Amino acid sequence: MNRPMELDAARLLARVAEQIPAALRMNVIVIGSIATAWQFRDVSGTASVATKDIDLLLRPSVDAVANAETLGNQLMKQGWQPQFPNGRQPGKPDIPEDQLPVLRLTPPRDDGLWFVELLAEPPPGQTARKHWTRFHTEFGDFVLPSFRFMRVAVHGADETEFGLRVARPARMALAHLLEHAEPDRTPISSLRSQPRFLKDVGRAISLWWLARQQSTVADSQWLLEWGETIEGIFPGSRTELAAAAHRGLMSVADYLRDTHAIAINGVLAPHQTTLEAWRRAYSGLLELIQRWAEM
Secondary structure, eight states: OOOEEEEEEHHHHHHHHSSSOOOTTTEEESHHHHHHHHTTTHHHSSSSEEOOOEEEEEOGGHHHHHHHHHHHHHHHHHHHOOOOOOOOOBBBSSSOGSSSOOOOETTTSSSOOOOOEEEEEOOOOOSSSEEEEEETTTTEEEEEEHHHHHHHHHTTOOTTTTTTOOOOOHHHHHHHHTTTTSOOOOEEEETTTHHHHHHHHHHHHHHHHHHHOOOOOOOHHHHHHHHHHHHSSSSHHHHHHHHHHHHHHHTTTTTHHHHHHTTTTTTTTTTTOHHHHHHHHHHHHHHHHHHHHHH
16 A cells, blocks of 8 residues: 655645635635644644645535635636546536536645645535535536535534634544444545445544543543534434444444554554554444443
8 A cells, every 4th residue: 555645734734724715714624634633733743644635624515615616716726736536527517416526626836745625514414425516617617525424523623723623533533433334335446445434434443542642531522522513413313323333333343454554554654553552442432432322
């Protein structure tokens, strides 16, 4: 597996924030690897992470298309270049959504080392795993993907000194587990065609391992955040969603070696967590979900 170059999350957050109009910054939430590196920068003494993509979620869902059009047009006018890894090009209005590319933009002068990708907050009531929404730019049409549990991931996101908000680890982890209560087995070409659920559920385990390194009271903090999040988004559904999170975590029970290999080439690259420690993190997260279900 080829490991991406390690990038500094603080530098990237600052640079991206500078390019986003001030009026839009509070509607942009950073998720994924960069958010993880930023939130756990005190664990390793660095905000570096092995990744190439910076996921920017646009919210609220009702304004996501307008915000994507504004931001996409501005960045491309400033020299950011669209990337088309699957060969799909921006389309005309008559091209179906499922044939359009997502908008990935590489900044000028960085030799393609990293890119931003635009996502949308899912609308209330989205039940499909992924939904595509068309938006227009001066360079053609693109689509915004929205994932059904992404509202969980960005709930109560932290503000930063850069003017962007960054998702919190406990909520990102819960979103991954809920998303894969029925595992997504779509192959990921960058991971030698391994299915997506291995990467995403493995990310939840990584977040838990990092949280335990950061704080001895991570368990009570995560339980509190999970409770607040579910009550705020899906009130009265704790028992049902705790069972779904349990199924999501159990989906990788027979693949811990594979998920560990993915993690130490990604968000855990600065730590090189051992497989034994990874197994303990898995067991600890399973116990935490069981505690949550019994509350």
